[in-house]
Amino acid sequence: xxxxxxxxxxxxxxxxxxxxxxxxxxxxxxxxxxxxxxxxxxxxxxxxxxxxxxxxxxxxxxxxxxxxxxxxxxxxxxxxxxxxxxxxxxxxxxxxxxxxxxxxxxxxxxxxxxxxxxxxxxxxxxxxxxxxxxxxxxxxxxxxxxxxxxxxxxxxxxxxxxxxxxxxxxxxxxxxxxxxxxxxxxxxxxxxxxxxxxxxxxxxxxxxxxxxxxxxxxxxxxxxxxxxxxxxxxxxxxxxxxxxxxxxxxxxxxxxxxxxxxxxxxxxxxxxxxxxxxxxxxxxxxxxxxxxxxxxxx
Amino acid sequence: xxxxxxxxxxxxxxxxxxxxxxxxxxxxxxxxxxxxxxxxxxxxxxxxxxxxxxxxxxxxxxxxxxxxxxxxxxxxxxxxxxxxxxxxxxxxxxxxxxxxxxxxxxxxxxxxxxxxxxxxxxxxxxxxxxxxxxxxxxxxxxxxxxxxxxxxxxxxxxxxxxxxxxxxxxxxxxxxxxxxxxxxxxxxxxxxxxxxxxxxxxxxxxxxxxxxxxxxxxxxxxxxxxxxxxxxxxxxxxxxxxxxxxxxxxxxxxxxxxxxxxxxxxxxxxxxxxxxxxxxxxx
Numbered sequence: 001x002x003x004x005x006x007x008x009x010x011x012x013x014x015x016x017x018x019x020x021x022x023x024x025x026x027x028x029x030x031x032x033x034x035x036x037x038x039x040x041x042x043x044x045x046x047x048x049x050x051x052x053x054x055x056x057x058x059x060x061x062x063x064x065x066x067x068x069x070x071x072x073x074x075x076x077x078x079x080x081x082x083x084x085x086x087x088x089x090x091x092x093x094x095x096x097x098x099x100x101x102x103x104x105x106x107x108x109x110x111x112x113x114x115x116x117x118x119x120x121x122x123x124x125x126x127x128x129x130x131x132x133x134x135x136x137x138x139x140x141x142x143x144x145x146x147x148x149x150x151x152x153x154x155x156x157x158x159x160x161x162x163x164x165x166x167x168x169x170x171x172x173x174x175x176x177x178x179x180x181x182x183x184x185x186x187x188x189x190x191x192x193x194x195x196x197x198x199x200x201x202x203x204x205x206x207x208x209x210x211x212x213x214x215x216x217x218x219x220x221x222x223x224x225x226x227x228x229x230x231x232x233x234x235x236x237x238x239x240x241x242x243x244x245x246x247x248x249x250x251x252x253x254x255x256x257x258x259x260x261x262x263x264x265x266x267x268x269x270x271x272x273x274x275x276x277x278x279x280x281x282x283x284x285x286x287x288x289x290x291x292x293x294x295x296x297x298x
Numbered sequence: 299x300x301x302x303x304x305x306x307x308x309x310x311x312x313x314x315x316x317x318x319x320x321x322x323x324x325x326x327x328x329x330x331x332x333x334x335x336x337x338x339x340x341x342x343x344x345x346x347x348x349x350x351x352x353x354x355x356x357x358x359x360x361x362x363x364x365x366x367x368x369x370x371x372x373x374x375x376x377x378x379x380x381x382x383x384x385x386x387x388x389x390x391x392x393x394x395x396x397x398x399x400x401x402x403x404x405x406x407x408x409x410x411x412x413x414x415x416x417x418x419x420x421x422x423x424x425x426x427x428x429x430x431x432x433x434x435x436x437x438x439x440x441x442x443x444x445x446x447x448x449x450x451x452x453x454x455x456x457x458x459x460x461x462x463x464x465x466x467x468x469x470x471x472x473x474x475x476x477x478x479x480x481x482x483x484x485x486x487x488x489x490x491x492x493x494x495x496x497x498x499x500x501x502x503x504x505x506x507x508x509x510x511x512x513x514x515x516x517x518x519x520x521x522x523x524x525x526x527x528x529x530x531x532x533x534x535x536x537x538x539x540x541x542x543x544x545x546x547x548x549x550x551x552x553x554x555x556x557x558x559x560x561x562x563x564x565x566x567x568x569x570x571x572x573x574x575x576x577x578x579x580x581x
Contacts, residue, residue, distance in 0.1 A: 027379050027382030032393075120321070124321065131545035234407045249407045
């Protein structure tokens with residue numbers, strides 16, 4: 001602790017007194033030390049806790065995989081699968097809907113429209129969490145404006161359901177898709193379309209054989225990014241549905257706040273570890289795709 | 299650029315219209331929800347009563363204070379490190395990039411689960427050591443330092459990308475060399491030559507961090523603190539209208555801040571990947 005604090009103080013005095021050539025990497029030491037403490041220690045604690053099994057009878061704890069096994073069974077497994085299903089559905093729909101929207105903006109050629117949509121997307125993609133949940137509750141919730149005026153409740157509509165959550169998640173996922181896919185659409189050269197047309201291809205054939213294959217890495221990259229974003233979301237669901245829809249984030253929060261059996265904290269940590277593994281897989285897919293798509297867009 | 303399929307361009311207004319509908323209706327409905335109270339007709343009580351409501355000022359001030367300290371810490375940690383890496387240790391750059399991206403792999407809820415475990419060590423194992431006082435101070439309800447630590451970690455990926463994009467657009471080496479040959483020392487070169495050129499990126503990073511801290515709910519709620527977002531959820535049970543009104547206002551404030559920012563020469567957050575201007579006009 002003291003050592004890292006001294007290291008943290010070192011670079012500033014060094015550069016301030018202009019001692020002969022303080023190595024540049026010293027300036028990165030505070031950042032790395034901070035991350036090691038504020039991020040590394042909780043991460044290690046989570047890993048350790050997930051792998052620690054407390055025996056309630058004897059009070060002895062030992063290392064084992066029982067928590068991980070428990071986190072993949074019963075209600076926990078249902079929640080994990082529920083999260084995966086919700087995130088995959090919402091991400092897939094957002095990709096399907098975001099692509100034509102981005103293409104409409106890019107191909108319109110209007111600079112004002114483009115700036116407006118991209119700026120709005122920047123705001124909306126960050127508009128997750130509590131305010132989003134409340135906006136939809138006010139619109140389509142039990143006493144929401146549309147629910148009341150259109151009599152949706154009589155037709156069996158409920159916002160506090162799987163499809164209700166999908167509808168809400170699309171609100172920040174579609175803008176995220178637009179932001180992700182726009183650079184790739186910009187990279188589609190007009191010459192490719194002209195060449196396809198000169199060879200007698202229809203618009204559909206151009207998309208099928210030229211544009212989509214070029215866009216595919218970006219599309220898939222965007223898809224996993226959206227999946228990860230929906231998978232990690234907690235505040236929106238917590239503020240909106242409580243625990244009406246089984247989600248892994250809601251299960252973890254229940255277990256942490258002690259709403260379930262005592263001694264489940266370590267299962268919550270094991271669930272967290274499951275989430276990290278899934279999110280890690282997402283990034284492992286995303287980064288190579290990102291690199292691959294940049295080959296065409298250079 | 300020639301429009302190739304002008305004949306079939308009817309799909310474009312349709313797509314844009316539907317998108318506009320989907321994104322505007324919830325906002326409009328929220329406003330209607332706050333002013334049109336069933337049985338009472340139109341009134342703006344939900345808005346006028348906000349300031350007097352118990353907890354509003356304290357929770358908002360707490361969030362703003364947390365945001366200010368988080369922004370200061372993030373920038374103090376990141377800016378010198380990124381500038382120095384660019385100048386003298388480019389080989390360390392992938393390491394810093396990876397470290398700053400790691401929080402993306404750990405969802406906030408998993409992070410707070412780990413954080414909560416660490417905080418429990420205090421009373422369980424460290425009660426008789428001086429470290430215990432540190433744990434108590436970290437969780438001071440008037441200003442929970444632990445939240446600042448968490449928010450700095452969560453802001454790392456965004457601020458890294460914003461600052462890195464800014465640094466790419468500036469020739470830091472030449473700037474520093476020029477400043478040094480005019481007699482500046484390292485700190486002066488950073489503060490007087492490099493930072494002014496990074497204004498847009500710094501504002502971007504600060505804004506993203508501000509938005510993150512003001513909207514953050516997960517960590518604060520699970521650790522038992524009550525900043526702004528947690529307060530809104532707490533009052534939503536008893537005062538639905540007002541909680542929606544506050545949500546609408548917070549979106550408006552965010553929007554105004556963003557527009558001011560792009561007006562000041564920054565770029566829209568989210569569009570952090572620098573797009574070449576030559577392509578921006580492509581049809």
